[in-house]
Structures are given as structure tokens and as C-alpha cells.
Amino acid sequence: ANPNSPSGTMISPGEISKIASQVDGVLVIDEAYADFADNNCLSLVEQHDNILILRTLSKSYSLAGIRFGFCIAQESIIQGMMKVKDSYNVDRLSITAVVAALDDQKTMRANVEKIKETRQYLAQSLQELGFYVYPSQTNFILAKCMRGVSAHHVYQALKSRKILVRYFNIRRLDDCLRITIGTREEVEILLRNLKELISNNHAKSKVAYCP
Template identity: 40%
Template sequence: MSTYIRQSVQDLQAYTPGEQPQVEGLIKLNTNENPYPPSPAVARALREFAADSLRLYPDPVCRTLRERIAAVEGCAVEQVFVGNGSDEVLRLATRAFTQPGGAVAAVDPTYSLYPVLAAAEEVGYRTVPLPEGFGWIEPPAALDASLFFLANPNAPTGVFYPVETIRAFCRQFKGVVLVDEAYVAFSGGRDCLALAKDLPNVLVCRTLSKSFSLAGLRLGYAIGSAELIGAMYKLKDSYNVDRLAQALALAALGDVPWMQDNARRIVATRERVAAELVKRGFRVIPSGANFLFVEPPAGTAAADLFADLRIKNILVRYFPGERTGRYLRVSIGTDAQMDAFLAAL
């Protein structure tokens, strides 16, 4: 065991991101990327970007981009934090809103980065096991944690929890509730943004990766009280969002209708595929995201189906584990990709 490495890092179980294989003809349905391109405004901004400006540092507080986000989301600029992907927002929140020896909490199963972030900060990780079907369960009132991560829609299940139920939980929870809305654009207009505006202990975190087709850009943001946002700005890297990312994100957020049109297409495909899978004997967890969490018919193990699809050049996501190992997570691609997926079953 190395003497150079911090003990907590040596003990850390690192997050495992979805595979990014470079295989010709692969139908990639494993990392919830948007199958449609970003707005033409993004391509135009990229063509017009002044390469010479890259010799200069970017705006350290993303003022212009925060103004655009504030206008889109209907809040004050001081209520917006911009990060290098929403994962940076999650990391800084873990650091800002926990005490030494404290803990964060989340439902289980959920986004597997959360326990990694807790371990990196050397704080505990408490879980609230979800019931069969993965619907909402009220966390205990005396939950020993100062930060609660709540992915809504949840990942990897896709379940959307009712906003008013979450509001009631936020009111009684003594710490900060971070509502991770990475997939909210696919939830039919439901979101928890009002909670971040109304309640002093709520942060809503969003990303441009899924809905805006910009997973390769790494841009996320949080909305909450000026007090919470200010705490994260104290901790961020000095120039955490580069010039190009700020310019392209600004262009994307200037064309919200393009994103919404793509989201509607994905939702329509999701519902069509879900109905077809049910006909074939799959158990399909109702989804508010751009993916489906499905249990194969009796007699077919999820791990075996995952391997069989891979042989056929279709990559989905399999999460081993007692709760998740019976299921596959299938990202929603184009109609042609999903037809190929159905044909391969």
C-alpha cells in the first residue's frame, strides 16, 4: 500500500462511468446521451468563436451566462452557480454543506456518484431504501445528514417523484436538499425549480448534457438561495468554466425551443418503446427520463440479455447489485436505433 496516497483515496471505490467504445456501427444506448444534435445556434457560435481569445482566461464567474440562465429560469443572477458539468456542482455541494465527521444521504438505488463524493470528503453516506417499484418513500425525520441528494427523475430508475411530496420533505429536513434534475426536460413540464426559489435549503441542479445535446461540453448549473450559491463560489476552481464552454452554452440557452422539440421527440419514442416492451413481457418502470429501466421476461437474466445485445453491436447499461441486477437501463435513441434494439431482443 502506497505511503504517498491519502488513506481515504486508497480506500475509495471510484465511480465507473458508462463505456465510450469506438466501434463502427455500434448502437450506443448506455450513457443517456441525446441522439439529436444541439441547436444550429451552437454550431454557428462554434464557427464564429475567436480562437485568439483562448490566450485569455475566461470570466471566472460566468456573468453573461448566469444572466442568460437567470432569464431562462426566472431567478436572480445571484441565485445561479455555473460549473464544469453538473458533477462539479455535486462535488462542491458535498464540500460546502457537510461538516467534518458528518454525512450525506440519498435514496437507494440512485446515481452511484453520490457515495463516491461523500467518501472523497470523508463524510458518511446514509441510504433510504426505496420500495419495490422504486417509488417515493418518506425518509426518516431524524435522518442524520446535512445534505440530501435527490435525483428527480431518479437514475437509474427514471422514476419522477411528485413535487409537492418533495416540498414537504424539504420543509422538514434540517439540512440542504439538492434536487438533481439532470433528466427533467423529459418529465412533461414537471420540475422542482419553485422549491429552490421558495425554500432557503433547496438547490436544483441541471445540466446541458442530456436535454441540450452537449454532453461533450461539460456544463451544469445550480439554482438556489444566494447564501447557498455564494458558498459554492467560495470553493470553486478559479476559472472552472472555459471560454468556449461559456460561449456555446450561451448559444444553446438562447434556443430553448430547439431543446424542447428534441425532448418531445425522445419522449414520444420512449413511450412507443415502453409499450412494445410491455407487450413482449418486460416489466417497464414508468420513466420521466430519456431512458427506460426494464426487467426482462421471466427466464431471461438481465446480465445475459446485456451480453447478447452486445454481441449484436447494441450497448445498453447493466448495473450489478441486489436491487438493480434484474434490470437493464436503455437510453432512448432515434426511432431507427430503437427499432434495431427491439428487433435484436
């Protein structure tokens, strides 16, 4: 996955190229969030006959409901995939929606730029609150809670206020929250509530401390 989920971080195309040169087989690169990144690996398809790139219309094109994706690779790989592809795996209405979306690059790009601007604002605001924010190349941010504050309790407190973020109860992520970039108004609501929770944590111990 590149950019990766849930970290939002990215491996450079140069590093991916080195990996592809060392792989004895097909290297599949999931670029679901690539439109939000500063770079992508599309140019590597011409350089490597073993790279297969996956894309989706669910993120930057805002078409999550139709569950439509596609792949990009050299002809030899595509021909192999066509041998096993279901003849009727995509319906006509989905194809019509996808063609219209791909033709309207201006709207997609404008929406992506708006999300990137809001991402930068949210990252800076979270850092000012004391969170560590991993550098994101996606439409979400992974924020590590400040020392002594439980990410799980912050997650629960936000959920009780009808603010939904992602919490991962697994090692190395259990002190983090993954926050999708919403509208500027939604981000302001989130930040306002986080400030209140952190203030309560320090002043009144309302947010539980980690042992």
C-alpha cells in the same frame, strides 16, 4: 436525483417540499433529466431557502462533451458557494456554447418531445414483448426481464450484436436493463433483436434461464 437514475422514476415536487421542510441543512436535488419529465422542482427554490437544484447541459441540450452544469438556489446559498468556487473553472468556449444552447429553447424542446414520443413507443413495445417497464421521466427506460430470462445474458447477446444497453450486476437491478432512448431507427433495431432473442429463448433455449 429527481428524476432518478437508473429507475427513471420521479418524486413529486409536493413530496420534495415536505422533505425540504424537515431537513436541517441544504437539500440538493439533481435534476439532470428534468427536461424529459412532466414536472420539476424549480418553483420550490422561491419557497425554500435550503433547496439547491443542479442542472446539466449534457442531456436535453446534447452537450455532454463540454461537461457543463449549473445550480439554482436562493442568493444566500449561491453566495456561500462563490466563496469556495475556483475562479477559472469554466472556459470561454464552453460558456459560448452554453449561452447559445440556452438561447435556442425551440430546438431543445423539439428534441425532447421527439425523445418522449420514442420513449412511449419503446415502453409499449417492450411491454408487449413481456418486459415490465418502470414509468420513466427521463431519456432512458428501465425494463425488468420476464420471469425465467436472464438480463445479463440478454445484455451479452445484444452486445455481441453491437447493441449497447446498460446492465447492473447489483441486487434488485440484476434482472433489469437500462435502455437509452435513441432514434426511432435504433429502437426498431433493438426491438427486432430482442424479439429474436426471446423467440430463440422459448423455442431453442438460446438465451439462458435463471435458476
